[in-house]
Amino acid sequence: MRIGILGGTFDPIHLGHINPALDVKQQLNLDQVWLMPNHIPPHKNTTMVSSFHRLEMVKLVCQHYPEFQLCDIEINRDTTSYSVTTLTLLTQEYPQHEFFFIMGMDSFIQLPLWYQWQSLFSLCHIALCQRPGWAMDAHSEMAKELLFRQATINDANQSHQTKHGKIFSVNSQLIDISSTDIRQRLQQHADTQSLLHPSTRDYIEQHQLYR
Numbered sequence: 001m002r003i004g005i006l007g008g009t010f011d012p013i014h015l016g017h018i019n020p021a022l023d024v025k026q027q028l029n030l031d032q033v034w035l036m037p038n039h040i041p042p043h044k045n046t047t048m049v050s051s052f053h054r055l056e057m058v059k060l061v062c063q064h065y066p067e068f069q070l071c072d073i074e075i076n077r078d079t080t081s082y083s084v085t086t087l088t089l090l091t092q093e094y095p096q097h098e099f100f101f102i103m104g105m106d107s108f109i110q111l112p113l114w115y116q117w118q119s120l121f122s123l124c125h126i127a128l129c130q131r132p133g134w135a136m137d138a139h140s141e142m143a144k145e146l147l148f149r150q151a152t153i154n155d156a157n158q159s160h161q162t163k164h165g166k167i168f169s170v171n172s173q174l175i176d177i178s179s180t181d182i183r184q185r186l187q188q189h190a191d192t193q194s195l196l197h198p199s200t201r202d203y204i205e206q207h208q209l210y211r
């Protein structure tokens with residue numbers, strides 16, 4: 001199967017995660033998208049709410065969208081969630097699958113800072129989503145990597161193509177939302193109606209999170 005993976009800290013999960021991931025699934029003709037919350041994120045010092053609550057909010061989203069499934073490999077790991085380590089384990093466990101690691105432009109630009117980032121291309125493809133406020137410098141290392149590895153959506157649908165190492169730029173919805181912004185709004189009791197799935201809003205309200 002062709003599996004998209006959206007890894008994140010999801011503190012909390014929001015429509016800027018959900019809607020682009022649905023676009024990726026549709027455009028790259030994926031069978032499933034796995035939402036993969038981490039317990040210990042590599043590049044964030046702390047999270048505002050516990051792994052338990054972040055996981056519960058992702059589980060609720062999975063219940064509402066048949067396109068999504070929970071991947072709990074990183075939330076159950078009590079060491080830092082390096083993506084290369086995770087993808088190595090997943091490709092060993094599921095050698096039959098073709099993995100597409102989904103990321104926003106902010107993550108893609110910072111990829112050279114990731115642990116053994118070059119190895120990711122021998123484990124999976126990247127599905128790249130634009131993100132408002134984030135643009136790539138045309139002369140950067142990642143711009144060169146994109147030129148070298150870019151593939152078209154048609155390529156993605158060809159079964160003879162290699163199972164890893166390509167970058168697919170997906171024409172996903174531009175959604176100007178971040179978890180940081182949502183946390184601030186919640187602290188200020190400002191409106192988050194258009195930013196969160198109703199199940200996430202209800203959960204946050206019920207447990208009085210981010211106050």
Ligand SMILES: Nc1ncnc2c1ncn2[C@@H]1O[C@H](COP(=O)(O)OP(=O)(O)OP(=O)(O)O)[C@@H](O)[C@H]1O
Nearest residue numbers: 007008009010016103104107131175177178179180
């Ligand atoms: N609005 C968005 N549009 C496209 N991609 C996004 C958007 N928000 C998050 N992503 C992507 O989702 C993944 C997980 O993001 P993360 O959980 O860190 O959310 P975030 O909103 O960036 O959080 P924070 O504000 O706390 O840094 C990353 O690959 C990120 O690029």
Ligand SMILES: O=C(O)c1ccc[n+]([C@@H]2O[C@H](COP(=O)([O-])O)[C@@H](O)[C@H]2O)c1
Nearest residue numbers: 007008009041042043081082083114115
């Ligand atoms: O492997 C790394 O070094 C690495 C560094 C930063 C982020 N990641 C992964 O990228 C995904 C998005 O991360 P974040 O911090 O934006 O929530 C999540 O799955 C992280 O584990 C991975």
